[in-house]
Amino acid sequence: NFMLTQPHSVSESPGKTVTISCTRSSGSIATNYVQWYQQRPGSAPTTVIYEDNQRPSGVPDRFSGSIDSSSNSASLTISGLKTEDEADYYCQSYDSSSHVFGGGTKLTVL
Amino acid sequence: EVQLVQSGAEVKKPGESLKISCKGSGYSFTSYWIGWVRQMPGKGLEWMGIIYAGDSHIRYSPSFQGQVTISADKSISTAYLQWSSLKASDTAIYYCATLRDVTTHFDYWGQGTLVTVSS
Numbered sequence: 001n002f003m004l005t006q007p008h009s010v011s012e013s014p015g016k017t018v019t020i021s022c023t024r025s026s027g028s029i030a031t032n033y034v035q036w037y038q039q040r041p042g043s044a045p046t047t048v049i050y051e052d053n054q055r056p057s058g059v060p061d062r063f064s065g066s067i068d069s070s071s072n073s074a075s076l077t078i079s080g081l082k083t084e085d086e087a088d089y090y091c092q093s094y095d096s097s098s099h100v101f102g103g104g105t106k107l108t109v110l
Numbered sequence: 111e112v113q114l115v116q117s118g119a120e121v122k123k124p125g126e127s128l129k130i131s132c133k134g135s136g137y138s139f140t141s142y143w144i145g146w147v148r149q150m151p152g153k154g155l156e157w158m159g160i161i162y163a164g165d166s167h168i169r170y171s172p173s174f175q176g177q178v179t180i181s182a183d184k185s186i187s188t189a190y191l192q193w194s195s196l197k198a199s200d201t202a203i204y205y206c207a208t209l210r211d212v213t214t215h216f217d218y219w220g221q222g223t224l225v226t227v228s229s
Contacts (some may be wrong), residue, residue: 001172035215037155044205044222045147045155050215090155094213097169099145099157 002026004091004102011108016081020105022091023073032094034074036065039104040087048089049076083109112136114144114206114220121226122196129192130223132206139187140164143209145216146180146191150202160209161189169212196227 003025012018022034036049047056049065052074062082067074074093078085086109091102117131132144145160159170159180168180182189189206204223207216 032213033215037216039155044219045207045216046219047215047217050217088154092155092157092215097212098171099160099216101147101155101157104154 001098002093002095002100004093004100006089006091006102006105008103009106009108011110012081014081014083014109017077017079018081018107020076020078020089020091020107021073022075022102023071024093027095028069029067029072029074029093030069034065034067035092036063036074036076037090037092038085038087039090045090078107081109085109112208112218114208114218116204116206116220116223119224119226121228123229124198124227125195126227127192127194128196128225129190130204130225132189132191132220134163134187134189134208137208140184142217143212144182144189145207145209146178146189147205147207147216148174148202149205149222150199155205158191158204160212162212163187163189196225198227198229200225201227 005023033051037045038048039045053065062079064077088104090104113135143160146158148156158174161168161180179192206220208218
């Protein structure tokens with residue numbers, strides 16, 4: 001099976017833009033959709049991006065997703081950062097009957 | 111409104127058995143899959159397995175095959191995750207979540223059930 005690798009942590013200031021990467025170890029990133037989940041401390045995860053770049057209703061358009069076949073990676077971009085965006089973010093995809101989560105990225109907004 | 115309500119926190123001893131639940135409402139329970147996800151203390155999310163509520167077809171993660179049992183009772187719109195003999199390493203928060211299809215994303219999440227296994 002494959003792995004999804006994320007940076008352990010990122011930090012940025014309020015109002016700025018941050019991008020979190022998710023690199024697939026084997027197989028094409030474009031083969032199956034990539035999702036992104038936000039998990040605030042003490043809470044269950046929620047979906048912020050599904051099917052590479054789709055936002056569920058209620059998720060602000062400051063959140064966007066994309067994939068890059070050249071680097072075999074997906075990215076979550078959050079613009080106009082707010083302190084409420086501080087959370088752990090996980091990418092997730094599917095292949096060969098298995099769902100795989102990335103290790104998670106802790107976003108600090110300071 | 112789609113809701114998944116999980117059973118409450120559990121404290122168990124090693125070797126004991128346990129069954130936790132996840133009750134769905136606000137959607138057609140038998141038309142969706144339900145997945146289970148483990149989060150060990152301070153760690154990330156791990157997919158354990160999924161069950162199609164309509165016919166109880168199950169797929170397990172290789173990492174959890176044989177370690178847990180996933181089931182569902184569609185008459186009460188409830189999915190279950192059970193252990194026959196708990197280990198201290200089973201201490202974690204367990205989440206259930208809906209999936210519209212086996213290859214799609216985890217859509218709606220339960221609040222999580224904390225399982226603590228300690229002697």
